[in-house]
Amino acid sequence: MSGGSSCSQTPSRAIPTTRRVVLADGVQLPPGDYSTTPGGTLFSTTPGGTRIIYDRKFLMECRNSPVTKTPPRDLPTIPRVTNITLPTKVRLVKAMVFPVVMYGCENWTVKKTDRRRIDAFELWCWRRLLRVPWTARRSNQSILKEINPGCSLEGLILKLKLQYFGHLM
DSSP states (O other), rough: OOOOOOOOOOEEEOOOOTTTOTTTTTBBBOOOEEEEEOEEEEEEEEEEEEEEEEEHHHHHHTTTTTTTTOOTTGGGGGGGGSSSSSHHHHHHHHTTTTTHTTTTTTGOOOHHHHHHHHHHHHHHHHHHHOOGGGOOOOOOHHHHHHOOSSSSSHHHHHHHHHHHHHHHO
């Protein structure tokens, strides 16, 4: 029988104590005895035990979670792009902005003032998409007629609330 084990441990790589360790967010660690694993976990071994300082896998999971997903930074430039058709812009707003706004809406208690704010936000998005200034004095109905969104943001929230309620019952 062979004396070797079929399971091998992940090798770690020691970082020289003379090298400064700077994390991705710009935080510089004090000099010490640090080691890394191939997965990107940075840890230090002290007499008190091993302390994980930076876990790349954990941060990637946090970054990919739906809670931290936000619209891309170039989304405000979409209304200025002229070679995208209006229906495509509407779909982009429905796919990238509204889900962020509606995150967790199943548990909201929507009051009258909240409804007004939701409607105001939706119309603000559509006016921004059409590049209509606030001084143009266009009615909300004319904006909605031009966009033709199908279902309002408030209606989508109500639909999600009812689906969630049906799931619970």
